[in-house]
Amino acid sequence: MFGICNLSIVPLRLEPSDLSEMVNQVLFGEHFTVLEQGKKWSKIKLAFDGYEGYIDNKQYREIAETDFRELEESAKHYAGDLIDFITDNSNRLTTIPLGAHLPFFKDNSIQINQQRYTYEGKFNAGPLPKSDIVRIAYMFLNVPYLWGGKSPFGIDCSGFTQTVYKLCGYDLLRDAKQQATQGEVLSFIEESEPGDLAFFDNKDGVITHVGIIMNDYNIIHAHGKVRIDKLDHSGIYNVDTQQHTHKLRVIKRFL
Structure with a gap:
């Protein structure tokens, strides 16, 4: 089972509880493997760095394995401003921070499952010079x-x-x-x-x-x-x- 973060910044916790220590964060557009799924919490493994922890089931979307594999193989694009926003087809805004992933980015458009978003901000697509x-x-x-x-x-x-x-x-x-x-x-x-x-x-x-x-x-x-x-x-x-x-x-x- 696979998932992707559809919110701006989501806590990744050591244990499946809101009271548990936050050991990491999952930014918008980050994809991951779902190792275990409980009633309220899922244990996940981030694709980017292999980090594991628990995320609230309400704070991500499941994606197909084909989408996960395509995200792994595609060029990476990241939001390049301290804070920016994306808009969905109903013109609703979602804020995203610097470093957020832009899944399937092309022509100012990104996509999570069937939901398309418009992003017109700055983006980074490396590698950039060491300087x-x-x-x-x-x-x-x-x-x-x-x-x-x-x-x-x-x-x-x-x-x-x-x-x-x-x-x-x-x-x-x-x-x-x-x-x-x-x-x-x-x-x-x-x-x-x-x-x-x-x-x-x-x-x-x-x-x-x-x-x-x-x-x-x-x-x-x-x-x-x-x-x-x-x-x-x-x-x-x-x-x-x-x-x-x-x-x-x-x-x-x-x-």
Whole structure:
């Protein structure tokens, strides 16, 4: 069984309950496999990154396997403005955020099952040059931190890096420790380029944070909000508190 998100931003929860922790979000147009379907909740696996969790049955639409396979194989298009909208045949509006998927996008039209929508906003269809990674990252500046978030209304550190890379046409896994298994290791900060990722660990040596390297040893990352701080050999130096906040573990290049 397969499904697709037909709402702007839907929580993906650890357990099948509204009281359960939100571990991720499903944006409009994201498709997935339904692993289990209960009376009120479904356990799903996102096609984009394989992330699993529970989604309210009222917050998605079932799609045919043929549509799922076609979405897997077709070129990916993503909404390119912080917030925009689509209109259905009855001229009803649905807001969609930056990074929302545009299923079966062609000639300003997208489709979910038999429902067609018109979308006339900006869109991204990668791959874009590496130099665009920092440009896209700036669009999220001052977005508040939200555990499990990946939209302009709230985002976590790895949701930020994943979404920015996605908008540029490159696939990252969801969590920081997962992303750290990808890419090529760099030996020194001096080797890094804008668009490379820096990873940080906690006192137990577990990677828990990630950010995007910029020019002049700056880093943009989600910590309280999406912000710009200094990066040195020790880690992240917060320009407001004048203190180090994260311990550098590794720097990686993905393209």
